[in-house]
Amino acid sequence: MIDASNAIRCADDAAIAAAAEALREGDLVAFPTETVYGLGADATNERAVARIFEAKGRPHFNPLIVHVPGLAEAERIAVLDDRAHRLARRFWPGALTLVLPRRDDAGLSKLVSAGLDTVAVRVPAHPLAEKLLTAVGRPIAAPSANRSGAVSPTRAVHVAGSLPSPEAGGPAIILDSGPCAIGLESTVVDLSGADAALLRPGGIAVEEIEAEIGALAGGGDDDTAPKSPGMMSRHYAPATPLRLDAAAAGPGEALVGFGPTAPADAAANLSPTGDLLEAAANLFEILHRLDAEAHASIAVMPVPYEGLGLAINDRLERAARR
Ligand code: TXA
Ligand code: MG
Numbered sequence: 160m161i162d163a164s165n166a167i168r169c170a171d172d173a174a175i176a177a178a179a180e181a182l183r184e185g186d187l188v189a190f191p192t193e194t195v196y197g198l199g200a201d202a203t204n205e206r207a208v209a210r211i212f213e214a215k216g217r218p219h220f221n222p223l224i225v226h227v228p229g230l231a232e233a234e235r236i237a238v239l240d241d242r243a244h245r246l247a248r249r250f251w252p253g254a255l256t257l258v259l260p261r262r263d264d265a266g267l268s269k270l271v272s273a274g275l276d277t278v279a280v281r282v283p284a285h286p287l288a289e290k291l292l293t294a295v296g297r298p299i300a301a302p303s304a305n306r307s308g309a310v311s312p313t314r315a316v317h318v319a320g321s322l323p324s325p326e327a328g329g330p331a332i333i334l335d336s337g338p339c340a341i342g343l344e345s346t347v348v349d350l351s352g353a354d355a356a357l358l359r360p361g362g363i364a365v366e367e368i369e370a371e372i373g374a375l376a377g378g379g380d381d382d383t384a385p386k387s388p389g390m391m392s393r394h395y396a397p398a399t400p401l402r403l404d405a406a407a408a409g410p411g412e413a414l415v416g417f418g419p420t421a422p423a424d425a426a427a428n429l430s431p432t433g434d435l436l437e438a439a440a441n442l443f444e445i446l447h448r449l450d451a452e453a454h455a456s457i458a459v460m461p462v463p464y465e466g467l468g469l470a471i472n473d474r475l476e477r478a479a480r481r
Contacts, residue, residue: 175290188333190291196339205440213436215302215322225300228289239259245371254284258277258358268440273395313342346361346365396481401479412456417438426449435468
């Protein structure tokens, strides 16, 4: 099987129940929204979120949108201010994603925010997506359900043609409910700072959003801010300097190992068995923990440049360069 066509299921109640169960078990499920098909994973399961990057073949970790069935569930994972409430009342459910401060007690994966202290939240306006999210009872991370660099899928067959089969790390189930109504990703607005900013134009017009909360940086009349889609997302970097390709820890350094050959007294090991999926799932957790311990520096042993190792190395290199 070269693609995921064998995973397509007509989205009846039995398929939705099976998909909810698969998500709770940490598997991937592709599902329709009103914008595009999403590749979903349990946003509270670090390993499940790492699977998304593996299946998409993304060479870097960017933060993902977390989908919830309604405002109440959004409030459980993020902090909504007045602006957020105004936009949520007007556009949710719908093609608007809000970047908001994360709640510490939400149990969200760190990888889902790529280590940032914010989270992107959306309530999709699709009856099937809503049913699925309600059935799972957990927030679901979902980027568009295509290989990295390919066009976003608006039909189940696009998903199947783009992603690997279930056996090869692709979605266990692709819920088919026909073409997406909008066919374009959601508009992403950053409300985590004092000035609201447009991060990605999309399914809801910027003018409509500005009519609710005023001018957006990067929006309509603002030619100073960058407008490229997704390019404004900040990157998490630890305050502690990072040294890569380390063979051993120097004085005052915390050693981060990878694989079975790492010293047993290393401060952390991304994956003792050398499993890149596990390493991706542990990466931000380990960086945050060691950063808080205030070492002189963090020394990281080599991670292979293959599969998820590309995204792991990209992240480490950015953190080291800074
Ligand atoms: O329509 C959509 O939004 C689709 C469907 C499946 O819901 N989803 C989607 O997700 O396009 P994704 O993960 O591919 O889009 C994420 C966008 C990127 O531009 C990313 O940089 C931005 O949202 N983003 C996510 N979390 C962020 C954060 N914490 N801070 C800044 N930008 C963030
Ligand atoms: Mg995409």
